[in-house]
Amino acid sequence: MFGWTGKILKVDLTSGAAHREDIPEDILLGSLGGRGLGVRLMRDFYGLDPFHPDMPLIFAVGPLCGTSSPTSARMSAVSRSPLTGTIYDSSCGGLFAHKLKAAGLDALMITGKSDRPAYLKVTGEESSVDDASSLWGLDTLDTMTALMEHGSVAAIGPAGENGVLFANIMVNAANSVGRGGLGAVMGAKNLKAVVVDGGAKTLIADEEVFKKGREDVMRLFKASPIIFGELGISEFGTPALVDLMKQRRMTPTANFSKTYFEAASDYAGPALKRTYQAKKEGCFGCPIRCKKVDSCGKALPEYESASHFGALNNNSDIHSIVKSNELCNALGMDTISMASTIAAYGEAKGRFFAPDEIIELVKKTALREGGGDDLALGSARVCAVLGVPQLSMSVKGLELPAYDPRGAYGMALAYATSNRGGCHLRAYPIANEILRKPVATDRFSFSGKARIIKIAEDTNAVADSLLTCKFAILAASLEEYAHILTGVTGVEYSAQSLLKIGERIVKEERRFNCDNGFSAKDDMLPKRFFTEAGTSGDGIEIPPIDESRFIEELKKYYKMRGLNANGCFEQ
Amino acid sequence: MRDQIEKYTDKLLKDGLAMPGSIRFYALDDELIVSKDDDWKPVFEAVLEELSVVGLLLAEPTLPFADNLIARSSDSDTRIYPKDSEVKTFLHDIPFIRRSALGEAGELAKAIATILRERKGLIIEGVGFVATGTVTLEQAYITYSSIFHATFIKYLLELLEHGWQLPGEQEALERFKNDWSQPYDVEKLAFRDGPLTARSEIIEEICAVGRYTVESGLVDSFFGNISLFDDGIIYISQTGASLDELEGLIDPVPMDNSSTYGITASSELPVHRRIYETSNYSTIVHGHPKFSVIMSMLCEKRAACEIADCGKDCPETRFINGVPIVSGEIGAGGIAKTVPPVVKEHGRALVYGHGLFCAGTNDFKDAFSGMVQVETLCRKRYFEMLAANL
Incomplete structure (x- = not known):
């Protein structure tokens, strides 16, 4: 095949057995890869607990991986989230995706539970499950160092081993399979790491068509102020958004009780660049290089991490923000959920924590020591235990990222409809509501937003399945990527045919969730956003969201998706 | 809807x-x-x-x-x-x-x-x-x-x-x-005399001049950008903003990049910045007047030239009646390098297949008038060439 390898490696950790299978061509053509393929393979496992040994943990790449398609060397991990209970996928960059494809695989499906700490080694056609007892307890960096001679490593840290519900799988120092706790799923299988290597090449069907598509994408990247502009993410990383969100008065502050943090500039893109002599680094094969590292090569925080360890915790101390981020990466935890859980805990306790205390809480959470044992369950469970469930700023149990929904109503709707819980990336309406791409929309209006969110969800499902970066879609579109995909695979795709695939993926996810008891009651924002105003000023009013208008638009969304009033399917 | x-x-x-x-x-x-x-x-x-x-x-x-x-x-x-x-x-x-x-x-x-x-x-x-x-x-x-x-x-x-x-x-x-050959009447348009220093006045003037470019028929509303430089700040229209609807869509961008909220500024910000860095100009109007774009693409050396992508790769500065024409792609790395030097010298620059940059020293009158002059000249030259060719 061109593009795809057509192969999946299935590994049962209980028995140690592994075998390669062909993936039916119609599944690959109809799901593309990554998230789409993973979700398709999860179809028969909806009733299982995330920590059940039979629950699969799937790593999948896309048809563009292994080519020079811009931003396409990414991987998705798919399973069921222990934090949210929803189906879950998360994508990340790093060399791992490239090496998995080079091992001749489109996907790796891991089931079972090893009777001792183990790591899975895949080298070309060979694979083995090896003892990792000596690695258990190590942080992600030390684990990678120990295994890197065998290939590219995806590993969990102590957080994953200890069942922190928002534990990450880390690839390289700072590429994370984040948010939903798939690191804990991996830990429950006693699987410390997966190491992959190989030398197979991805075959391209039509080099000329591919080259033209690639040139079109690169031209659009260069013309994009968000990507390659002087103030864009290539230059300052995603913390370029700190100043923008401050100016738009939608910085989640003090556990979302306010929307403006005067001191945000203290840890914004320019401050990080100046303080840490930030240098550019990028995911493997990415021309944008939005990741930033300090002069020693340590990863600096992304926008979400900086803002949530900062404003959300009433903290302007840049060093504690950088240290907390570094610890989360090393211990293998999601920064957004960690920072948000600490903020909710702080509000529940009547005070937000000091910089040093935040750092200590991060460590204790990963090790599940002291109060950290509660925090390891995420904000929804902690707040429920403390009798203040309303202080968890989450949807479906997933903590909300650093865009206050009172400042962007499409974002409000997208948080609610997201199949994996309170996530900004399922639809990323910040693109049109704030960044003006592909065109601007009125951020304080719900008008037309249901369809915008529906189309954006479908688009991003495609991006996650082709495994292109979401930032690429801020400049280019599916039109150009369809061209690239056609060139690589030799199969005729168009933007609209891709959107149909995206629509099916989102539908399949919702079906999985509905089968697990999710419904309209779960597509709801925390009450605070409907009852409390944000922080108005500078001529910008941040009122509470009109709940009835929100629900009206949510109902339109259901209708467009072919769902009933309860957000599910009739059959 | x-x-x-x-x-x-x-x-x-x-x-x-x-x-x-x-x-x-x-x-x-x-x-x-x-x-x-x-x-x-x-x-x-x-x-x-x-x-x-x-x-x-x-x-x-x-x-x-x-x-x-x-x-x-x-x-x-x-x-x-x-x-x-x-x-x-x-x-x-x-x-x-x-x-x-x-x-x-x-x-x-x-x-x-x-x-x-x-x-x-x-x-x-x-x-x-x-x-x-x-x-x-x-x-x-x-x-x-x-x-x-x-x-x-x-x-x-x-x-x-x-x-x-x-x-x-x-x-x-x-x-x-x-x-389409009616003259552009600049005299009936009201421009504030510069230098403009009050933020509210600057923003109002940018919005007004943006409207002029569209209402006078010089450009279509969606294409183009406009800026004014004062006291270390570039006030510039946002990306994707229609020139005739700039109210609320002007980003004040510090010249020293001490803030990034100008991330939503026009993709041509690097061109504007370099012009302000390297010259004494304080206003820039950029648009895509159609005859200017057409004339920028006519090159007498074309038949004998080996360059395939003139808009991207032509290293030469050509001239039409003293107006320099340069090449370069949109955004980073392209026209941000080729346009500023010629604007510094001539106050204006045509970009191959793209549009026109015109600068002014104190206020927008010179920059706007420059755009009118070049488009009028290009329109005249086009019809002269057409008559001569046919």
Whole structure:
């Protein structure tokens, strides 16, 4: 095949057995890869607990991986989230995706539970499950160092081993399979790491068509102020958004009780660049290089991490923000959920924590020591235990990222409809509501937003399945990527045919969730956003969201998706 | 949705892009909203069922240039390839359906949907332009405007190169020449005298000058950007902002990059910045006046030159009546290098296939007048060359 390898490696950790299978061509053509393929393979496992040994943990790449398609060397991990209970996928960059494809695989499906700490080694056609007892307890960096001679490593840290519900799988120092706790799923299988290597090449069907598509994408990247502009993410990383969100008065502050943090500039893109002599680094094969590292090569925080360890915790101390981020990466935890859980805990306790205390809480959470044992369950469970469930700023149990929904109503709707819980990336309406791409929309209006969110969800499902970066879609579109995909695979795709695939993926996810008891009651924002105003000023009013208008638009969304009033399917 | 339909119908008419009575919007909220219920409705209802978009626009352009391009093309052609860099970057190519291929409604809907699965817009010969919006109806308006812009430039270049080929073509162009040759009257426009230093005054003036560029017919509203430099701050229009609707869309960008909230500023910010860094100018107007774009693409050395992509790779600075012409791609690494040196020396620069930058020292009057002068000159030169060639 061109593009795809057509192969999946299935590994049962209980028995140690592994075998390669062909993936039916119609599944690959109809799901593309990554998230789409993973979700398709999860179809028969909806009733299982995330920590059940039979629950699969799937790593999948896309048809563009292994080519020079811009931003396409990414991987998705798919399973069921222990934090949210929803189906879950998360994508990340790093060399791992490239090496998995080079091992001749489109996907790796891991089931079972090893009777001792183990790591899975895949080298070309060979694979083995090896003892990792000596690695258990190590942080992600030390684990990678120990295994890197065998290939590219995806590993969990102590957080994953200890069942922190928002534990990450880390690839390289700072590429994370984040948010939903798939690191804990991996830990429950006693699987410390997966190491992959190989030398197979991805075959391209039509080099000329591919080259033209690639040139079109690169031209659009260069013309994009968000990507390659002087103030864009290539230059300052995603913390370029700190100043923008401050100016738009939608910085989640003090556990979302306010929307403006005067001191945000203290840890914004320019401050990080100046303080840490930030240098550019990028995911493997990415021309944008939005990741930033300090002069020693340590990863600096992304926008979400900086803002949530900062404003959300009433903290302007840049060093504690950088240290907390570094610890989360090393211990293998999601920064957004960690920072948000600490903020909710702080509000529940009547005070937000000091910089040093935040750092200590991060460590204790990963090790599940002291109060950290509660925090390891995420904000929804902690707040429920403390009798203040309303202080968890989450949807479906997933903590909300650093865009206050009172400042962007499409974002409000997208948080609610997201199949994996309170996530900004399922639809990323910040693109049109704030960044003006592909065109601007009125951020304080719900008008037309249901369809915008529906189309954006479908688009991003495609991006996650082709495994292109979401930032690429801020400049280019599916039109150009369809061209690239056609060139690589030799199969005729168009933007609209891709959107149909995206629509099916989102539908399949919702079906999985509905089968697990999710419904309209779960597509709801925390009450605070409907009852409390944000922080108005500078001529910008941040009122509470009109709940009835929100629900009206949510109902339109259901209708467009072919769902009933309860957000599910009739059959 | 209805307010968007009203707004962009009005803009298409005010910009002179669409024939009155020909504009049809088909917008999807949870139900279909149609601006004109006629024989086209079932066709576009069927098209919408095939696509995941928020809406469609169908309108007849005020000029026959796109139809003429199709009529002049060879039978096997199915697309028009724009020559200007802006449309080339964002639309790539423009597919068309020939008049002779128009079948019954169902077939036509299928043909339109097939094309729109791949591209944002198309031309139906003898009918008009069709454009989609995936986020808002504004996208449909922008795509329509881009097709108009691209076919205008390409057709007039074709005439220079290949002459009359169609019956009635010459007469149509004469009518166009008379309609489009009215002088721009700068004197009746009110400009604030500089230097401007109060933030509110600066922003008001930028908005006013933006409106002038569109209302005077110099540029279409969507293309272009405008800025003023004062006290270490560049006040510049945001990316994707229409020049005639800049209220609330001016980003104050610190020259020292101490803040990044200008991330939403125009993609041409690096060009503006370099000009301010290297010269004494304090205002810049950038737009895509059509005859300036056309004349920027005429090069007497073309036949003997080995460079394939002139807009990207030509290293030379050429001149038209003392106005420098340079090359370079949009955004980082391209025109940010080639434009500032020539603007520093000449106060203006034409960019191959792209548009015009004009700078002023104190206020916007000089910059705006510069744009008018260059476009007037280019229009005059174009018709002189056409007369000489034919």
